[in-house]
């Protein structure tokens with residue numbers, strides 16, 4: 001009986017004796033077998049051990065400011081009946097909210113400072129951290145009257161190397177804020193300032209901005 005070493009020597013000796021075309025066939029067959037083996041391993045193990053893993057993805061979070069469609073309120077405002085307009089803002093991550101009051105005096109006085117005088121006062125939802133520009137109470141003779149409340153700053157972009165999508169979602173939640181969310185009250189009153197003028201038609205336009213996360217990935 002031949003030993004394993006002797007058998008290997010026989011195989012090598014036979015390979016040496018082969019003609020060149022036969023040698024090429026043997027090598028080609030060996031390469032094809034290797035490729036088939038590789039494909040089988042890839043299918044069996046889902047390629048996870050061969051391709052870059054999830055942990056090698058770098059996620060980036062960029063924040064983009066979006067703007068709401070205008071909310072419009074049209075009303076008749078009289079001296080006898082001041083108005084209270086309420087807007088329930090359900091959007092989170094607010095950057096600002098703006099109130100713009102416009103009107104055209106139906107009985108304009110000859111003297112400019114006898115035109116209708118309108119007063120707008122804004123009451124934010126309880127506990128809101130905000131700054132008003134120019135102020136939360138605003139009086140004026142000329143249209144429009146505009147008050148802007150600034151709310152939350154847009155966060156800086158974030159780079160998250162080697163983290164899963166779950167942790168990215170968690171990070172986005174950490175930057176979410178409800179500051180400014182809720183019912184905003186707008187108190188309106190008018191002084192027509194001439195005898196036969198009872199008040200005026202007014203239009204209040206409310207708009208707000210908010211930030212949203214844009215997630216990108218790099219390998």
Ligand SMILES: [Ca+2]
Pocket residue numbers: 104105106107116192197198199200
């Ligand atoms: Ca008027």
Ligand SMILES: [Ca+2]
Pocket residue numbers: 105106107108109114115116192193194197
């Ligand atoms: Ca008037």
